[in-house]
Amino acid sequence: xxxxxxxIIAAVVVIxxxxxxxxxxxxxxxxxxxxxxxxxxxxxxxxxxxTTQAENLITIKGFAFSPSDLKIKKGTTVxxxxxxxxxxxxxxDSFVSKxxxxxxxxxxxxxxxxxxSYICSIHPSMTGxxxxx
Numbered sequence: 249x250x251x252x253x254x255x256i257i258a259a260v261v262v263i264x265x266x267x268x269x270x271x272x273x274x275x276x277x278x279x280x281x282x283x284x285x286x287x288x289x290x291x292x293x294x295x296x297x298x299t300t301q302a303e304n305l306i307t308i309k310g311f312a313f314s315p316s317d318l319k320i321k322k323g324t325t326v327x328x329x330x331x332x333x334x335x336x337x338x339x340x341d342s343f344v345s346k347x348x349x350x351x352x353x354x355x356x357x358x359x360x361x362x363x364x365s366y367i368c369s370i371h372p373s374m375t376g377x378x379x380x381x
Contacts, residue, residue: 265324308336311370315376322361323359325355326358327354328345335350336374344369351377
């Protein structure tokens with residue numbers, strides 16, 4: 249290979265890495281809720297849960313929700329916090345989070361009794377259930 253071809257390949261690699269970094273930063277800085285029509289639902293970035301949230305905190309770590317099954321009373325807000333090194337989501341028929349980067353949280357207030365199954369739409373093998381009494 250000649251030097252010119254090597255320089256072109258190196259330039260393309262640098263550009264692709266720069267674009268990838270740009271889109272990662274852009275996605276992480278977006279705090280707009282994808283489901284704005286549900287007033288009981290909120291998404292925050294890089295926040296620490298309060299004492300009441302800690303009792304109803306579901307941690308995302310090791311490609312799993314923990315606890316995977318949570319029982320709560322009607323009117324309770326549940327917080328999911330991504331402590332994994334990759335992006336995850338929380339999705340059910342009743343709510344959908346934005347992409348959650350490391351440290352991001354998602355909250356949903358359960359105003360209806362029932363069983364709510366959810367998944368990570370990026371990693372569908374990750375599942376969980378919230379049972380509302």
